[in-house]
Amino acid sequence: MSGSILSIRGLRAGYGDFQALFGIDVDLEEGEVLALIGANGAGKSTLLKAITGLVRCERDMILYGGQPIGGERPDLIARRGIAMVPEGRRLFRSLSVEENLVIGGERAPKGEWSLDRVYGLFPILREKRRNPGTALSGGQQQMVAIGRALMANPRVLLFDEISLGLAPVVIKDIYAAFPAIAATGVSIVLVEQDVVRALAVARCFVCLQEGRVSLAGRPEDHDRAAITAAYFGAANVAGAH
Amino acid sequence: MAGFSIQRSTRTSRATALVALLVLAALVAAPWWAGRADLRLLGEIFSFLALATLWNLLAGYTGLVSVGQQAYVGFGGYALFALAMFLGVHPLLAIVIAGIAGALIAIPIAPLLFRLQGAYFAIGTWVLAEVFRLSFAQVSALGGGSGASLPAGVVTGIASERFVREAMIYWTALAIAVAALAFVILLLRSRTGLALTALRDSEIASESLGIGIWRTKLAVYVSVAGLTSATGAFIFLQKLRISPDAAFSVNDWTAYVIFIAVIGGIGTIEGPIIGTILFFLLRETLADLGTTYLMILGAVAILVMLRAPKGVWGIIAERTGWSLVPIRRRVVFPQ
Amino acid sequence: MEWVNAIVQGILLGGLYALFAAGLSLIFGVMRLVNIAHGDLIVAAAYLALVVVQVTGLHPLASAVIVVPLMAAFGYVMQRLLLNPTIGKDLLSPLLVTFGISVILQNGLLATFTADSRRLAAGGIETATLHVLPGLNIGYLPLLMFVAAIVIIYGLELVFSRTSLGRAFRATSDDPEIAQLMMLDRRHVFGMAMALSAAVVAIAGIFLAIRTSFDPASGPARLLFGFEAVIIGGLGNLWGTLAGGIVLGVAQTVGAQISPGWQILAGHLVFFLILAIRPRGLFPRMD
Known part of the structure; x- marks a missing residue:
């Protein structure tokens, strides 16, 4: 598909001797929200790490705007316009909230997102901007992590487990910001444990299972049972018989 | 399925053991086939083998990277000079006592140095060596900053006949090197050694084990200090002269x-x-x-x-x- | 008054030790690296200043305009070529590589400049004194060094807290993996940290050259003094490092007052004493 901004082609990757991904194919269309679902250990985070260069892979396994970028240095991939909100937030603990946001954008091209826009999206951060990033509540930290990624004015934005460990009411607040982010035209990959929530905001999805794609498509084209089966692996069992 | 067995020795290792025994026998006999200068050189080689083996145990297996082991080399040397000159202790016995003294003095020092994390521990060991060097330079009975020579009587006291004396000094060096190697091999084969190797390979494990590993590191540091001191005592027995700068170089x-x-x-x-x-x-x-x-x-x-x-x-x-x-x-x- | 004088001189000497320490503390803070060649770099900078003064006829203090950039460039290249490949593996590799650099620097200086001790004449500034009280004289040079130490530490604090480079240093220190996602090339960030450290080393080297005679083997002692100031002051706190330098300086001058042979020894013993009673130093950073 030529409209893809990001194409994963037969991606194999892992950590040392441990292989986590066995030939993944995924396409992300420009301006689209793609939900990446799957059980713990299915390989979702590894996929995001391969895209951002934190896990090594072969060059032509990842195409960005048609160009092979697999295995490139993470800082160069970030410069190309791929940003990530990492699992567990990973704020810089010796940087204030504002510095965490600034460092996200100071080497990036100017664009839609600025300090003011991020504060507009998450007003609480303006109040707390002098606090150390890690002195905030989990939900507020997540807002900083999202803001930090937005500051890069990315063309592709990867979210890794944004609701993990947060209270439901906080998760609601975070997702409330989602339409405003998507409206800027950025392409999004959303890794989420909460399948229902992920499929509600995504136009299409990919389900991983033990390092392979077990189901992919649009949420409305598959019934709940099929998705559940792809998620937990019942499909494999059924298919074998 | 017949199950499996646990093996430690390999074909090469059994061959090695045999070759090692032959080499050892040849080295023991060296006074009869090697010249005087060769014996001296071999003595020096054995000293460095012992020092390197001991340093390797500290840095390579225990994670204690020291750049201050000269503290114990010099301490052992000075201990030998003091014991032989002031107390009339037989030099070969003095090597053993110097080793014990080195281990004893390391016991209060180790907990202090262990407060320094990682690479800073390395520099801390160097400061310790400097403290030793500057302190011994203050002892005028041992020649202060300019050092002292071992009186001829002390050396001839080992054995009156020169061949026997030189052979005994040589065998001492061989014994020290063999002892250092044997100590390290036996330690690494023991439960403690297995734990050390496992810890070296996983930092997370070493953090979770806490106090147990602290004691193990202490024991390794102290015994290495003792053996290093004994080696140092030998080195300066062979050199016959000691000074703070040479001892703590x-x-x-x-x-x-x-x-x-x-x-x-x-x-x-x-x-x-x-x-x-x-x-x-x-x-x-x-x-x-x-x-x-x-x-x-x-x-x-x-x-x-x-x-x-x-x-x-x-x-x-x-x-x-x-x-x-x-x-x-x-x-x-x-x- | 002799004792008061010894303490005042010790405080001023602490400024120089803080300069030795600041570069060491900086690179440890950014990349957890302890540079064993740090003292030898200080001495190399002193020789470089000597050469620059001989060749250009500049005043020793003015030689900084050449020595500082040259040392910074050397630091950057050394980091990129020799140290970056070892970072993040284990403790041993970076430590032993810097140890090797130390051996090469010392012997390189020995081969080039012989073992003779040298000194940099600075047109009388090294002997000019301010008579404060009878028996209490403050030298212009120690005072200048002390003020320079305060200015440099203040400057380093500003770089760390206010600049983009400082944010890059802190972010890389906090979380090297995620810092890369901020478009930071870790190799360059580390190179810049070593360059900054070497720039401070250059200034320390120039002051060392003017203050005392030095020879190719003078490096290790400078490393140890800087290290002691860092540990006494408390890790990760540059103002604490200045305090650590002062404590060390006072210990040494008071020790020398007791007996000349006790000068350095007294400093080392105070270091171990503080390690025993306050293992995290006098002013540890609150974490």
């Missing part, structure tokens, strides 16, 4: 020793042996170059750390799969 007792361990292969038993041989080959051929020789040593060490951090033995072991001195047990499944 970072170049002689740490830089060379680290070089030996690095080129041979840190974290292996075989590494220091190979490294010692290579070091003396280099020294005998290049030492005339003076400062250039030392710069070459530094450059080679850097190159090895960058390109082949496991040293010469690491390369050999990787290519051949040899393990001459088996530490680990292997699970063997019948065919």
Whole structure:
């Protein structure tokens, strides 16, 4: 598909001797929200790490705007316009909230997102901007992590487990910001444990299972049972018989 | 399924044991086949082998990277001089006492140094060595800053006949090297050694074990200090002269020793042996170059750390799969 | 008054030790690296200043305009070529590589400049004194060094807290993996940290050259003094490092007052004493 901004082609990757991904194919269309679902250990985070260069892979396994970028240095991939909100937030603990946001954008091209826009999206951060990033509540930290990624004015934005460990009411607040982010035209990959929530905001999805794609498509084209089966692996069992 | 068995020795290791025994027998007989100068050189080689083996145990297995082992070399040397000159202790006995004294003095020092994390521990050990050097320079009975010579009577007291005396000094050096090697091999084969190897390979595990590993590190540090002191005592018995600068020289007792361990292969038993041989080959051929020789040593060490951090033995072991001195047990499944 | 004088001189000497320490503390803070060649770099900078003064006829203090950039460039290249390949593997590799650099620097200086001790004459500034009270004289040079130490530490604090480079240093220190996602090339960030450290080393080297005679083997002692100031002051706190330098300086001058042979020893013993009673230093950073 030529409209893809990001194409994963037969991606194999892992950590040392441990292989986590066995030939993944995924396409992300420009301006689209793609939900990446799957059980713990299915390989979702590894996929995001391969895209951002934190896990090594072969060059032509990842195409960005048609160009092979697999295995490139993470800082160069970030410069190309791929940003990530990492699992567990990973704020810089010796940087204030504002510095965490600034460092996200100071080497990036100017664009839609600025300090003011991020504060507009998450007003609480303006109040707390002098606090150390890690002195905030989990939900507020997540807002900083999202803001930090937005500051890069990315063309592709990867979210890794944004609701993990947060209270439901906080998760609601975070997702409330989602339409405003998507409206800027950025392409999004959303890794989420909460399948229902992920499929509600995504136009299409990919389900991983033990390092392979077990189901992919649009949420409305598959019934709940099929998705559940792809998620937990019942499909494999059924298919074998 | 017949199950499996646990093996430690390998075919190469049994062959090695046999060769090692033959080499040892030949070395024991050296006073009858080697010249006086050769015996002296061998004595020096054995000293460096012992120092490198002990340093390797600290840095390569216990994670205690020291650049201050000259503290114990010098302490042992001075202890021997003090014991022999003031108390009339037999020099060979004085080596043993110097070793015990070195271990004892390390007991209060270790907890202090262990407060320094990681790389800062290394510099802390150096400060300790400087404290020793400056302190011994204050002792006028031992010659202060200019040092002292061992009275001739002390040396002839070992044995009146020169051949016997020189043979005994030589055998002492051999015994020290063998003792250091045996200590390290036996320690690494013990439960403690297995724990050490496991810890070296996983930092998370070492953090979770807390106090147990602290005691193990203490025990290793203290015993290495003792054996290093005994080696130092021997070195200065052979040199017959001691001064603070020579006794606590970072170049002689740490830089060379680290070089030996690095080129041979840190974290292996075989590494220091190979490294010692290579070091003396280099020294005998290049030492005339003076400062250039030392710069070459530094450059080679850097190159090895960058390109082949496991040293010469690491390369050999990787290519051949040899393990001459088996530490680990292997699970063997019948065919 | 002799004792008061010894303490005042010790405080001023602490400024120089803080300069030795600041560069060491900086690179440890950014990349957890302890540079064993740090003292030898200080001495190399002193020789470089000597050469620059001889060749250009500049005033020793003015030689900084050449020595500082040259040392910074050397630091950057050394980091990129020799140290970056070892970072993040284990403790041993970076430590031993810097040890090798130390051996090469020392012997390189020995081969080039012989073992003779040298000193840099600075047109009388090294002997000019301010008579404060009878028996209490403050030298212009120690005072200048002390003020320079305060200015440099203040400057380093500003770089760390206010600049983009400082944010890059802190972010890389906090979380090297995620810092890369901020478009930071870790190799360059580390190179810049070593360059900054070497720039401070250059200034320390120039002051060392003017203040005392030095020879190719003078490096290790400078490393140890800087290290002691860092540990006494408390890790990760540059103002604490200045305090650590002062404590060390006072210990040494008071020790020398007791007996000349006790000068350095007294400093080392105070270091171990503080390690025993306050293992995290006098002013540890609150974490």
